[in-house]
Amino acid sequence: MSRLARPGARARQPRFARMTAMPLPTQDQITEKLRAVIDPELRRSIVELGMVRSIEVKEDGRVEIVVSLTTAGCPIRAHFEQAVAQQVSELDGVTSVAVGFDVLSDDEKGQLQQTLGRSKLPAGALAQVKNVICVASGKGGVGKSTMTANLAAALSAEGHPAGALDCDVYGYSIPRMLGVNRKPEVNGERKILPLEAAGGVKVMSIGFFVEENSAVVWRGPMLHKAIQQFLEDVAWGELEYLLLDLPPGTGDVSMTLSQLLPQAKFAIVTTPQPAAQTVAKRAADMAVKFDLELLGVIENMSGFTTPQGERMTIFGEGGGQLLADELDIPMLGKVPLSEPLREHADNGTPLVTAEPDSPASQAIRQAARGIVAATPQELPVLQATPAPAEAPPVSGTPLPVVQG
Numbered sequence: 001m002s003r004l005a006r007p008g009a010r011a012r013q014p015r016f017a018r019m020t021a022m023p024l025p026t027q028d029q030i031t032e033k034l035r036a037v038i039d040p041e042l043r044r045s046i047v048e049l050g051m052v053r054s055i056e057v058k059e060d061g062r063v064e065i066v067v068s069l070t071t072a073g074c075p076i077r078a079h080f081e082q083a084v085a086q087q088v089s090e091l092d093g094v095t096s097v098a099v100g101f102d103v104l105s106d107d108e109k110g111q112l113q114q115t116l117g118r119s120k121l122p123a124g125a126l127a128q129v130k131n132v133i134c135v136a137s138g139k140g141g142v143g144k145s146t147m148t149a150n151l152a153a154a155l156s157a158e159g160h161p162a163g164a165l166d167c168d169v170y171g172y173s174i175p176r177m178l179g180v181n182r183k184p185e186v187n188g189e190r191k192i193l194p195l196e197a198a199g200g201v202k203v204m205s206i207g208f209f210v211e212e213n214s215a216v217v218w219r220g221p222m223l224h225k226a227i228q229q230f231l232e233d234v235a236w237g238e239l240e241y242l243l244l245d246l247p248p249g250t251g252d253v254s255m256t257l258s259q260l261l262p263q264a265k266f267a268i269v270t271t272p273q274p275a276a277q278t279v280a281k282r283a284a285d286m287a288v289k290f291d292l293e294l295l296g297v298i299e300n301m302s303g304f305t306t307p308q309g310e311r312m313t314i315f316g317e318g319g320g321q322l323l324a325d326e327l328d329i330p331m332l333g334k335v336p337l338s339e340p341l342r343e344h345a346d347n348g349t350p351l352v353t354a355e356p357d358s359p360a361s362q363a364i365r366q367a368a369r370g371i372v373a374a375t376p377q378e379l380p381v382l383q384a385t386p387a388p389a390e391a392p393p394v395s396g397t398p399l400p401v402v403q404g
């Protein structure tokens with residue numbers, strides 16, 4: 001952040017005398033003007049948010065400003081470009097304004113999230129949730145959501161009250177896989193009530209709040225807020241396990257979770273080909289970087305047995321065990337490729353509930369028992385800690401919930 005222009009930064013003096021009589025604006029004057037440029041999503045000035053990377057004033061009155069965005073494809077880039085140019089061109093001595101963009105580093109995004117609000121959940125949030133388990137992978141499509149939905153159903157069926165929280169804000173699939181989808185209601189304490197899927201699994205997803213199949217275009221800080229709200233403002237009640245379905249890859253969500261839930265544990269899903277293990281390890285490395293505990297590996301799509309009983313290793317073999325050995329964590333289970341597993345996920349009835357004795361169900365139930373064995377039953381995720389002093393209220397657009 002040190003390179004960011006700060007209010008009060010010393011003005012850079014032009015090296016040569018200017019030809020024109022009009023004095024050049026100072027960096028402070030420009031910074032003051034930039035205070036009027038408001039990020040429409042975060043509702044704060046780009047100066048306050050630390051998004052002004054640099055300001056350069058040329059001798060001929062040209063001003064070059066670099067604004068740091070939270071993501072490269074920021075949908076409101078044009079807004080910043082126009083607003084910055086307009087504000088700065090109002091200053092005397094400015095002949096033209098050039099606006100460039102770059103992207104905040106992970107550390108800078110972390111600082112921005114802290115500027116935006118509490119970085120930890122308040123005391124009492126999730127107090128009745130004993131374990132939070134993030135289901136993660138390095139790459140997409142390996143079965144995280146399928147595992148989350150089925151593991152939650154399996155845990156619940158084995159007498160361990162469980163919830164599933166969809167943290168995949170852009171590619172949510174938990175509503176479909178658990179067969180629930182309507183706008184949640186709010187209780188008398190203004191907490192959002194999770195929906196209940198078959199078997200008593202409590203479910204929350206951004207998919208419940210948006211028009212069907214519409215895309216969610218949010219940037220890191222909004223994502224942080226949505227997940228924070230799902231953890232803080234949802235009446236999860238007493239749960240032994242809250243499973244978090246993570247989006248593919250590493251990044252913003254892992255960082256958010258590490259700040260909000262330092263006690264969360266990671267289950268890494270991988271396919272069996274040895275090459276996939278390197279990718280999955282990246283997710284594990286991210287968890288380790290943020291000091292989150294790794295619980296174990298689930299190998300999914302691990303072989304296929306034909307109706308004649310022949311076993312085929314379509315995605316190779318051994319990748320899960322290799323990863324588990326490398327990370328020195330247990331293999332929680334090997335779940336075979338199974339058409340019924342996919343079909344039931346598509347129909348909103350998890351296989352473990354619909355066909356509890358099928359081979360894939362048995363493998364998932366074994367993984368669920370592995371999770372139970374590896375997690376303490378006594379401790380709540382968040383001990384009662386004092387709320388941070390003068391925590392600013394979370395700003396931004398609240399989720400559009402139905403009032404109960």
Ligand SMILES: Nc1ncnc2c1ncn2[C@@H]1O[C@H](COP(=O)(O)OP(=O)(O)OP(=O)(O)O)[C@@H](O)[C@H]1O
Pocket residue numbers: 137139140141142143144145146147168171173246247248300301302335336337338339341342343345346360
């Ligand atoms: N063991 C399996 N056998 C057959 N199909 C499977 C299996 N596991 C997952 N699938 C299917 O593979 C597809 C991808 O699975 P899923 O959506 O769970 O992956 P994901 O890791 O959550 O993907 P994303 O990274 O996009 O969130 C789905 O259609 C799912 O039904």
Ligand SMILES: [Mg+2]
Pocket residue numbers: 144145146168171173245246247
């Ligand atoms: Mg998914």
